Amino acid sequence: VGIDDWSWRRATSYGTIIVDLERRSVIDILDDRSVESAATWLRDHPCVEIVSRDRCGLYAQATREGAPQARQVADRFHLVQNLRSAIEEQMSLSGRATGRAILSEDAIVDAATHRRRARLAHRQSRQEIFDILHALRQQGLSYSEIARRTGYERRSVTKWLKFEAPPDRRRAALNSTSPWSFEAFLAQCWKDGNRCGRHLFHYVKQRGYTGSFANLERLLGAWRRGERGQGDAVPPVASKLEPVRDPDTGHAISPVVAAARCIKPRGLLTDWQARKVDALKHGSEAFAEMRRLAMRFNGILRGRRSAPLDTWIDDAIDSELIPIMRFARVLRRDIDAVNSAIELPWSNGQTEG
Incomplete structure (x- = not known):
């Protein structure tokens, strides 16, 4: 089966959709998105052997509790998108002025x-x-x-x-996508010694935060640097990144565009996209390194052999690029499901559409 969240009302109310991947049909839609309800459903269906799910820990935990006999499969699309997000975050570390400025x-x-x-x-x-x-x-x-x-x-x-x-440009009012909306709560957690980004992300999500983990990490990173006496200084690893100009326009290439091009194989790039990639590889040591890692990761997924993954994770951690290191460590924590994603044909695409 494939399991994913289901939006009853966009961004306000969610349930859980469960799809029979072999028959390509919806089996059930649960009223809420929780470990308890998903685990109960799986417990009631002991014949389930495969559970395809995204990288969200909720459904991984539900499967461990409700179907310990099942083999978990991480969704390949989300694996690539998580890597793209890590690349975008790394390309943003030089500061917003090097994005589109x-x-x-x-x-x-x-x-x-x-x-x-x-x-x-x-x-x-x-x-x-x-x-x-x-x-x-x-x-x-x-x-x-x-x-x-x-x-x-x-x-x-x-x-x-x-x-x-x-x-x-006018300063936007704070909303639920901004971690600064939860500054008082986060500051109290920080003072109490709870400084794990993933834990804090879980807590603020429960309080209505709808932003990304990367945004929260930017706030927490500033606090960590402040305690080290670095104020708002950019982490040393960011020195590997330099603003790179589009060879056709002279415009600085944004982190979003750089990340999208970084994960795209050379054969799928248009001529002008390839020129961007070449400029980024020449102008940014970090981009060149991430490009090599991204192409190897795509090759592992396409080759359907999980054996090279351990070496890839080691190399990604050795890159000293913080978002890439974090992505690699998360892969290692979920290694069985990631290996299954590489080796098995199942994915969560049916639950998305």
């Missing part, structure tokens, strides 16, 4: 060091983005072609070209 090297360093200069850098970035998009439009290029050349979504291009001047 078009800045000089000196300006980037200043922006990472001084908050006031960072705000100025973002304003300068918006001016340059505005100028580039309007210049391309004046050359007669279509919105779609501008989006292709710059890496922006077509929607964003359309919005920017409607502006007569660069929009001023």
